[in-house]
Amino acid sequence: MSRLQFPEDIWKYKESVWKRKLKQIREAELNSYEVIVNSFDENEMGRGAWHIGPVSLCNRSTKDKAQRGKQPAVDEHKCLRWLDPRKPHSVIYICFGSTGKAIGPQLNEIAMALEASEQAFIWVVKNQDCHLPPGFEQRMEGKGLIIKGWAPQVLILEHEPIGAFVMHCGWNSTLESISAGKPMVTWPYYNEKLVTQILKNGVPKKCSKTFTTDYLVKQETIEKALRNIMMGDGAKEMRHGAKSLKEWHGRQSTKGVHEFITL
Numbered sequence: 001m002s003r004l005q006f007p008e009d010i011w012k013y014k015e016s017v018w019k020r021k022l023k024q025i026r027e028a029e030l031n032s033y034e035v036i037v038n039s040f041d042e043n044e045m046g047r048g049a050w051h052i053g054p055v056s057l058c059n060r061s062t063k064d065k066a067q068r069g070k071q072p073a074v075d076e077h078k079c080l081r082w083l084d085p086r087k088p089h090s091v092i093y094i095c096f097g098s099t100g101k102a103i104g105p106q107l108n109e110i111a112m113a114l115e116a117s118e119q120a121f122i123w124v125v126k127n128q129d130c131h132l133p134p135g136f137e138q139r140m141e142g143k144g145l146i147i148k149g150w151a152p153q154v155l156i157l158e159h160e161p162i163g164a165f166v167m168h169c170g171w172n173s174t175l176e177s178i179s180a181g182k183p184m185v186t187w188p189y190y191n192e193k194l195v196t197q198i199l200k201n202g203v204p205k206k207c208s209k210t211f212t213t214d215y216l217v218k219q220e221t222i223e224k225a226l227r228n229i230m231m232g233d234g235a236k237e238m239r240h241g242a243k244s245l246k247e248w249h250g251r252q253s254t255k256g257v258h259e260f261i262t263l
Contacts, residue, residue, distance in 0.1 A: 038175065076152040079122070080159065082145050086120060089163035089239060092226060093156055095124035096168040096187065104131040106216055111136050113222035119230055120144065120161075124151040157182055163239070164229040181246030183238040185225045187217075 037049045121144045157180035166185040
């Protein structure tokens with residue numbers, strides 16, 4: 001994990017909120033017998049923890065899945081109707097979570113890459129960040145669904161037409177993608193190594209800095225990552241690996257919750 005991938009507040013102030021929270025978390029870990037973790041055994045080998053994840057698998061009904069997190073900015077049925085006629089593995093889902101913040105010029109590069117890739121997509125953007133290129137939404141009508149606000153992510157990821165998830169490597173999103181059996185294009189705000197080097201079900205979008213700097217990841221780089229994960233030589237193998245992880249982790253979630261309750 002590079003220095004630039006830490007929140008900027010950590011470096012700005014000697015005693016920032018982030019630093020105090022990290023210190024409190026570390027002290028709590030040292031003073032605890034074990035920790036309850038939204039994870040799975042094989043991902044936390046040798047650590048004192050009860051693994052009850054992925055907890056997103058506990059949501060079975062459509063209503064429960066749609067209401068995870070905040071109130072969605074779009075009706076979940078609209079998302080499903082938009083996805084229903086699409087071919088399997090043909091749609092890219094892009095979301096950088098609740099902490100992700102993309103500057104206007106970077107949004108333009110992402111938009112141009114999506115348009116050039118000629119792939120259908122669902123793109124979740126924050127209202128305050130939504131400065132898309134002129135005419136982009138009109139040109140992409142029917143090809144792309146843009147959600148301005150919170151999205152019913154679990155429902156979207158579990159739909160068969162979703163072929164890849166462009167994401168920020170937040171832990172909830174990572175687990176939800178694994179649970180849905182979707183390969184990932186990793187744009188790390190924190191750390192991508194688990195997804196790209198250990199689980200090997202993600203393609204790194206090569207970037208040495210974060211959105212908060214003046215450094216931009218260009219259209220060509222983003223487009224290449226999208227094409228690789230959707231149509232590249234290793235795309236089929238990556239989908240197979242993601243599906244295998246989904247099946248395995250589904251069994252682990254049931255096992256972990258049962259063991260924790262019985263304890």
